[in-house]
Each structure stands twice: as C-alpha cells, then as structure tokens.
Amino acid sequence: MSKSYRVAILGATGAVGTELLELLASRNFPIADLKLLASERSAGKTLNFKGENLVIESVSDRSFENVDIVLASAGGGTSKTWASVAVEKGAVVIDNSSAFRMNPDVPLIVPEVNPEAAATHKGIIANPNCTTILMTLAVWPLHQVKPVKRIIAATYQSASGAGAKAMEEVKIQTAAILQGQQPVAEVLPYPLAFNLFPHNSPLTDVGYCEEELKMVNETRKIFGDQDIRITATCVRVPVLRAHSEAINLEFETPFNPDEARAILSNAPGVKLVEDWQRNYFPMPIDASGKDEVLVGRIRQDISHACGLELWLCGDQIRKGAALNAVQIAELLVEKNLLK
Amino acid sequence: MSKSYRVAILGATGAVGTELLELLASRNFPIADLKLLASERSAGKTLNFKGENLVIESVSDRSFENVDIVLASAGGGTSKTWASVAVEKGAVVIDNSSAFRMNPDVPLIVPEVNPEAAATHKGIIANPNCTTILMTLAVWPLHQVKPVKRIIAATYQSASGAGAKAMEEVKIQTAAILQGQQPVAEVLPYPLAFNLFPHNSPLTDVGYCEEELKMVNETRKIFGDQDIRITATCVRVPVLRAHSEAINLEFETPFNPDEARAILSNAPGVKLVEDWQRNYFPMPIDASGKDEVLVGRIRQDISHACGLELWLCGDQIRKGAALNAVQIAELLVEKNLLK
Known part of the structure; x- marks a missing residue:
C-alpha cells in the first residue's frame, strides 16, 4: 500500500x-x-x-x-x-x-x-506568481536550447487574479453599465467592466508595480539566471478567469520559429494552439479550466534579427x-x- | 468674410x-x-x-x-x-x-x-490607422529630441475599432453571459465579452496581421524614417470605445524619463496623465470622448539602458x-x- x-x-x-x-x-x-x-x-x-x-x-x-x-x-x-x-x-x-x-x-x-x-x-x-508561472512554462523550453537574453512582456490579466470578490464585482459593474447605471468599484480601485488599467499592485520607486517586478525577479530565480533582462507591463482587463501575455524574446542568435514551435509542441505543461488559416490563437475562454498554458502565434520578430514573439493564455487560478x-x-x- | x-x-x-x-x-x-x-x-x-x-x-x-x-x-x-x-x-x-x-x-x-x-x-x-495615430502622437515629440531606434508595442483595442455593430455585439454577448447563456459571435470571429483575442485582421506571411503591419509601415511613413524597427502585437479586448497601448522604446543613448515627461506635457494632442501616488494612469473610460491621447506611466526600461516605456489610451473613433x-x-x- x-x-x-x-x-x-x-x-x-x-x-x-x-x-x-x-x-x-x-x-x-x-x-x-x-x-x-x-x-x-x-x-x-x-x-x-x-x-x-x-x-x-x-x-x-x-x-x-x-x-x-x-x-x-x-x-x-x-x-x-x-x-x-x-x-x-x-x-x-x-x-x-x-x-x-x-x-x-x-x-x-x-x-x-x-x-x-x-x-x-x-x-x-x-x-510563484501566476503571470510568472505561465511565462516560464513557455520560455523555459526555448531557454534550454538557446539562452534567452531579454524578455519584454505585456500582460492581459483577468479579474480572478484579485480574487473571487473581484470577479463578482466585474459582473455587477457590467450589469450596471448595461442598464445605463454607473459602475461602482470597491474591491478594485477603478471600474474594470468595459475598461482596463495598469495593474493595481503597489508601485515601487523604479516605476514598476510589484506585480511587474515579480515577473522580473521570480523568473530569474526560477531559471537560476540573474543575467536575463526582463521588463513587463502588467494590465488588468475585464476578463473573468484566465491571463494572457504578449511575449517578446531576444536571443544571442536567431531562433527559428518552426524550431520553437517544435520545441513547444513537446513541452510539459504547454499546449501549442495556433491555426494560422483560421486566425485562431489562445484565448482566455479556451484556457479557463485547463491545466496547460496555451501558447501560439510564434513568429520571428520583424524588428530584431534575434527576436522571437509568442502569445499565451493560461488559467490563473489553476496552473497560475x-x-x-x-x-x-x-x-x-x-x-x-x-x- | x-x-x-x-x-x-x-x-x-x-x-x-x-x-x-x-x-x-x-x-x-x-x-x-x-x-x-x-x-x-x-x-x-x-x-x-x-x-x-x-x-x-x-x-x-x-x-x-x-x-x-x-x-x-x-x-x-x-x-x-x-x-x-x-x-x-x-x-x-x-x-x-x-x-x-x-x-x-x-x-x-x-x-x-x-x-x-x-x-x-x-x-x-x-x-492613418487608429493605433498608429495614437502611438505617433506620443512617440513623435520624443523622436524629435532623440531618434527612436526600435518600438515594441502591445495593444489593447476596443470593440469600436470593428465598428458600431461590434460594439453592440459585445454588449449583447455580455448580457447573455451574465444570464448564463452562451455568447453568439457574428460580427467578430470569436466572442469578445469577458474574453480577448489577437486582432482579427487578415494574417500576412510574415506572421503579423494587417493591423500590426499598419503600425509598422504607417509609422515609418509618417515619421519619414524607414530605419525605425517596429514590432506590434495587436489584441482586441472587451472595452467599448478607446484603445490602449503599452509602448517600449529604444534609443541610441538613455532617455531620462523626467525629460520625456516634460516633453510630453507640452506636446500637441497629448495629455500627460500620471499620478504615481494614487496608481492612476490612462484608462479607456477616461479617454473616451476626449480629443487628446492620454499618456503616462513613463519610466526607464529596467531591461535596457537606452529603453523608455510608456502607456497610452486614446479614443479610437475620435482622434483615432x-x-x-x-x-x-x-x-x-x-x-x-x-x-
């Protein structure tokens, strides 16, 4: 037994x-x-x-x-x-x-x-913090093949990150707006229904909020690499449950997108979701309730020879x-x- | 007369x-x-x-x-x-x-x-395209002082960008979800209520959608500078009317955020909106119906010595x-x- x-x-x-x-x-x-x-x-x-x-x-x-x-x-x-x-x-x-x-x-x-x-x-x-977990799942398998030098992230974070009460508040605000009433914000600092705002965690003296520095510092600790340069802009959006992230990666040498695709299609905890014909990529409603982080829209960054871009969504409460x-x-x- | x-x-x-x-x-x-x-x-x-x-x-x-x-x-x-x-x-x-x-x-x-x-x-x-207009208003005054070399943008685009019918569709979808019903997508390809997805304009063979390439090509033409390297990830979010953009800028030499702030506080068509004490920055609900693009959260990019980041919101139908x-x-x- x-x-x-x-x-x-x-x-x-x-x-x-x-x-x-x-x-x-x-x-x-x-x-x-x-x-x-x-x-x-x-x-x-x-x-x-x-x-x-x-x-x-x-x-x-x-x-x-x-x-x-x-x-x-x-x-x-x-x-x-x-x-x-x-x-x-x-x-x-x-x-x-x-x-x-x-x-x-x-x-x-x-x-x-x-x-x-x-x-x-x-x-x-x-x-780790939700946004960090989701990002590391997608970036780590690539980092193993070719060390990432710099990460520029922009997040689209759901209300669930602020807890069950915030999710409820967004629904109530939304219903109020649809009825022509003013939304009331009590859990979050500003109305989130049909709106969005930079993440409301406390701001630090480098001009980043704590949520953003978590992505920077936690990723370095998890990867065991203090040299990776990371910046993140974290934003709350009127989505109920899953977080999305636009990730720009820089390497020392070019990273072929097809190679990245092949690596991520076999990566643990990752599900490759991209249908270029249908313009279908990861969406919060598809990531909600799923164990895997959905990753797709992998492409060569046209602004940098050694740049690679990807888009991901993951259930913040679950894997996050x-x-x-x-x-x-x-x-x-x-x-x-x-x- | x-x-x-x-x-x-x-x-x-x-x-x-x-x-x-x-x-x-x-x-x-x-x-x-x-x-x-x-x-x-x-x-x-x-x-x-x-x-x-x-x-x-x-x-x-x-x-x-x-x-x-x-x-x-x-x-x-x-x-x-x-x-x-x-x-x-x-x-x-x-x-x-x-x-x-x-x-x-x-x-x-x-x-x-x-x-x-x-x-x-x-x-x-x-x-120009809405996202381009909003971005150029914020970046041009800085570019005049110190030429920008690279722009990495992530957008948060409202339903209004797809027209009045898309705005109506999001409201109907939202009401349906609040009543426990399935949202129906007819104007936009996927439900946008409490959801988001990469911009639905046709994809091109470089892995960018047309909306993203508009930001790249139109900005270069307006600035009269074909050497600026630009990448953009464009995303539709369940906001009714104003677009938001997270902008990362790279220059040849460091750009002091306070200098950028001073420049943008006097820039035509721009309103500087940042209250670091209150964690208050541009939001779509504040930009809606306004002539100016609201710009704030200006900071040194901690991942790049010559990097500067900012956040903006602008009324897509109006100035956009x-x-x-x-x-x-x-x-x-x-x-x-x-x-």
Whole structure:
C-alpha cells in the first residue's frame, strides 16, 4: 500500500482554496486526512471533498499538529504568521503568497522548470506568481536550447487574479453599465467592466508595480539566471478567469520559429494552439479550466534579427496558482522530500 | 468674410461618420454645404447637423459635383471605387480607409506630426490607422529630441475599432453571459465579452496581421524614417470605445524619463496623465470622448539602458479616426491647399 499524507489547506474558502480542494480530489492526491483552515469568519462552514462535507476550522497554533503538507493560500500576512508555526510542528508549507518567494532559503518552483530546487527546501516552498508561472512554462523550453537574453512582456490579466470578490464585482459593474447605471468599484480601485488599467499592485520607486517586478525577479530565480533582462507591463482587463501575455524574446542568435514551435509542441505543461488559416490563437475562454498554458502565434520578430514573439493564455487560478501548488506537493511525495 | 467649403461625408451612418458630423459642428468647420452620402440602404434617412435634418443620399457619380472636401469613411472598397471620381470632379478626398495609405503619391498625415506632407497631395490624403495615430502622437515629440531606434508595442483595442455593430455585439454577448447563456459571435470571429483575442485582421506571411503591419509601415511613413524597427502585437479586448497601448522604446543613448515627461506635457494632442501616488494612469473610460491621447506611466526600461516605456489610451473613433480627418481638413483650409 502506498503512503498517504495529512494535508491542510490554509485559506480554503478563497478562489484558489476551492480550486486546491477540487484538484486534490480530481488528481487523487494520496490523502490520509484533510484539514480545511480559514479565518474565524468562515469557521463552521462546510466544503465538499469527494462526497464528504468537511467542516472548516478557524486557524490556530494547534491546527498544524499532525500535518504533513500545508497548502497556504490566504495572503502574505497569514502566511507570515503561520508558516513558521507549521514548519515547527513538522509540516512542509507550500505557500501561494509572495511572502517568501524571494527568500534565498526558500525554493521557488515551477515543477516543469526547476523541480530539482525542491530538494533544498527547509520547510517552506514558494509557489510563484501566476503571470510568472505561465511565462516560464513557455520560455523555459526555448531557454534550454538557446539562452534567452531579454524578455519584454505585456500582460492581459483577468479579474480572478484579485480574487473571487473581484470577479463578482466585474459582473455587477457590467450589469450596471448595461442598464445605463454607473459602475461602482470597491474591491478594485477603478471600474474594470468595459475598461482596463495598469495593474493595481503597489508601485515601487523604479516605476514598476510589484506585480511587474515579480515577473522580473521570480523568473530569474526560477531559471537560476540573474543575467536575463526582463521588463513587463502588467494590465488588468475585464476578463473573468484566465491571463494572457504578449511575449517578446531576444536571443544571442536567431531562433527559428518552426524550431520553437517544435520545441513547444513537446513541452510539459504547454499546449501549442495556433491555426494560422483560421486566425485562431489562445484565448482566455479556451484556457479557463485547463491545466496547460496555451501558447501560439510564434513568429520571428520583424524588428530584431534575434527576436522571437509568442502569445499565451493560461488559467490563473489553476496552473497560475492551485495546480502548480498541488504539483509541488506531488513532487515532494515522488522525491520523498517530506519530513 | 472668411471662406467656407462644400463638404461631403461618405459613409455618414457609421461609427466614424456620425462622429465626423458631430466634430464638424462642434469645431465650427466653415461649411457652405454639407452632403451626407451612404449606401442605398441608408438613403432617405436623416441625420441632424446643427439643428437641421439632412437627408442621406445614395452615393453616385453625381454626388461629388460641386464638392470641395470629401471625408470618406465607408471602408477600403468604397474608397477605391469613389475617391478617383471625387478627385476628378475637383474635390480633395480625406480617406479614413487603408486603401491609399501606403501609396507613395498619397500623403499619410497626423497633423501634429507631419502637417507639411499635406502640401504634396494630388487629391487624396490618407488618415492613418487608429493605433498608429495614437502611438505617433506620443512617440513623435520624443523622436524629435532623440531618434527612436526600435518600438515594441502591445495593444489593447476596443470593440469600436470593428465598428458600431461590434460594439453592440459585445454588449449583447455580455448580457447573455451574465444570464448564463452562451455568447453568439457574428460580427467578430470569436466572442469578445469577458474574453480577448489577437486582432482579427487578415494574417500576412510574415506572421503579423494587417493591423500590426499598419503600425509598422504607417509609422515609418509618417515619421519619414524607414530605419525605425517596429514590432506590434495587436489584441482586441472587451472595452467599448478607446484603445490602449503599452509602448517600449529604444534609443541610441538613455532617455531620462523626467525629460520625456516634460516633453510630453507640452506636446500637441497629448495629455500627460500620471499620478504615481494614487496608481492612476490612462484608462479607456477616461479617454473616451476626449480629443487628446492620454499618456503616462513613463519610466526607464529596467531591461535596457537606452529603453523608455510608456502607456497610452486614446479614443479610437475620435482622434483615432474622425478628429484626425477633420484636423486634416482644417489644415487644408489653413494652408490654402484645396483646389
């Protein structure tokens, strides 16, 4: 009989939390015991897991006793408060927040890209930011063949990146506008319905918002290459669930688009989607609910001899968050890296 | 008494046509006679101009007799059919379609950028594509100070670029989705509500769609500089009326963002919109109905020592089409360039 594990989900009621629950079930993760943790507000509510109603517990010091794996998805503050407690009690924490991502003692992992980093963990493993995960899946297989020197990204990020409440807000705003009323913005800073705006994460003193610097810094850490030059413009768009990215890549020498196509058609976690006859390429509605990041529209950059361009869409909640975390848990099991 | 002119609008009932009518009135263009031309389908209908109901006429050979200026906005096919007829009868045609833009005998004009090109006209002047007009307004003032070497653009284009019917379709699709129904796409190839997709103009054999190559080729022609290297990824987003663009610029030497800011704060047709404290930058809802292109989020590109990035939004129907055409007409009057 193969081993099974005691798992806790911290932040079980959020958009990512409920997806984690669904994925642990559908992927048949070997679970001996599943604990759902959330804030006091949600305690006592139940969520269904494989036909069983599990009662959500309010998180406390004792929550992490007899737990092997914590899947944390309740924001940076909550992770900072509880991750060390969980590690002390013997659990390995897979953290979906940005709290530990750039900590040199914490591996930052996309299982298709740098699974080997898991072996160095000291109790916490960080799940990268959604836009980073999606981009690395498409760029890493090319980088293996010919090192990428520079990345210029522009994103088209859905409301789901700001959580379930933001998705609901966009729907309410949209209905209001269709009825001739003014949209009200409470979750996001500006109305997103029939509108868009540069990503609302805090701005830093280099003129980039935190979301953009995550793409820069996390990609370098995951690739183990501090020399890649990266810039990103991150934009929120009135899409509900999947993120899109326009990616411009520069190499030392030309990268044949057909070669790139062949590489990406066999890349793990990637699905090549391009029908040049029909002008059909990845779209958020096709990426929603899918495990793979959809990549296409691969072409020679006409402005740079060593440039290559591509377009991708990926489910931000799934591979951009929950699925990647569950894959990290599966990796820990497979490589016997749990305590 | 100053001179006034006999004007015809070809394609008076479209999204751009109705905007042309509004602008000729609000800008008090010196009109002696105004003729509204459209297809047979719209003939007999009326449109209001300065309190008067004008009857739309079906376009024919005789429509262009005794006309000084034709503002054409009825698609490339209609322009190809009628422009030479109008020129033969003595009119100057300002054409909003792509039919003549790259014709070496036809000046392609953004009045704030290359007004001097108007003097070379032989009867037809082309109005550039919307995305090109918006980009050139922001980039030209910088290019004057330090020549730009490369432009990497990603666009976020509203439904209005595909006409009034596309705007209506997005609203209907959105209402359907909010009611749990499937969206139906008839005007655009795929549902745009809560979705987005690479621009649906025909793909060319270099892997770029026509919309993208317009940004490349038209910008070079307007700037009179065939050496600028340009790439663009054009994307349709579920916004109703204004286009946005993420622009990455490369120069020979570094371009100080504060210098760029000072230049753009005094540039014609440009309004600098950036509040770094509030994380407030140009948004489509703020650009809609405005004459200026809103430009902001100007910053040093952290991936390139000589790189500069900016973000812009502009009303695609207004400055991206109708306003630019009316400004060209005003330029012809001012410079006495009518026949």
